[in-house]
């Protein structure tokens with residue numbers, strides 16, 4: 379069989395992996411939007427293979443850099459099933475609609491190519507088939523697969539394919555995005571057994587999570603320093619799916635236990651609200667702490683001082699509010715979304731703290747702030763940076779170098795031929811390889827975009 383990495387090769391976004399079997403059967407794992415390759419404006423518009431030749435699409439999780447180009451694949455002739463877990467399917471419905479709205483707004487400002495519309499989103503939704511974890515699904519007589527918990531966001535899966543060609547059966551594993559062991563809400567990643575080839579994410583291949591404290595301790599410190607000691611604003615940019623819920627769940631716990639006074643919290647992202655509802659609906663997919671909490675309270679993310687910003691009047695309320703508060707808003711890397719409004723309004727406010735709670739790709743506004751720039755350009759204006767810019771990795775949704783090593787050791791076996799590193803920056807991949815045992819390190823391959831590998 380042939381494996382081609384058509385996205386997230388030596389970069390983090392645009393995951394897309396094609397497996398072409400000797401029989402001609404073709405499997406695509408993930409079909410995400412590329413936010414990084416600025417050299418090719420058409421990178422998301424055109425596929426490097428025929429969409430109609432793909433027999434099945436297996437989706438690891440809902441994040442748009444893994445799922446966002448699926449409606450375009452459908453538009454270009456893909457007629458097969460899109461197989462994912464049930465929480466992923468619910469999230470997709472919301473994320474794809476949001477993606478169309480963003481594309482419509484950007485294309486009005488002539489900033490981006492429009493990839494698809496609501497019609498393609500509807501068609502893609504009709505092609506979805508959901509599958510639980512650890513259930514064997516036969517694609518045909520020679521190919522079956524199952525989902526393993528990846529521990530990254532709710533419903534996130536690794537894909538373990540068993541492929542029979544001639545007299546041999548090979549097990550190919552795609553990690554999708556893995557989780558950070560011990561993360562809020564989310565279960566731990568389960569390695570896949572008996573692998574012949576592992577294709578793995580390496581986002582934090584050269585980083586160690588530095589924060590030794592719990593999420594509760596970190597939030598107590600930042601809320602106290604910003605909102606209690608100096609009556610300022612704590613702005614937490616957070617992806618709508620996953621991080622927003624982890625932050626709200628932790629704040630709720632701290633308020634309920636009386637560890638923080640009930641400071642007003644604005645959750646400013648309609649998508650995050652929908653995502654929270656999906657987390658509540660599928661709470662049984664979450665970790666033990668969240669399941670236990672959901673037995674007492676069916677809404678894991680709601681509390682008295684929480685204000686959801688749903689319409690214009692909520693927005694006005696928020697803008698009129700001049701006392702201390704916490705604002706949780708998307709998107710995480712500060713590229714687009716409602717967070718831009720808050721950053722633009724408060725980046726010159728020395729009483730404001732912007733707490734960046736995750737990975738920011740190079741070039742994004744989040745990365746610029748973390749570099750310590752004295753001014754940034756936002757919403758067409760140059761603004762000085764007087765707000766305090768801080769970072770925490772306590773809410774990280776990816777494993778660090780140590781956790782990746784542990785995962786790879788658990789995945790290793792005498793039959794494991796290769797580990798393909800994808801979904802990471804190239805330098806991080808080589809640094810990660812150097813931390814592995816000689817046996818594992820000798821199996822590492824770093825594919826370029828479009829390179830074809832015989833497995």
Ligand SMILES: [Zn+2]
Nearest residue numbers: 439441530555
């Ligand atoms: Zn992800």
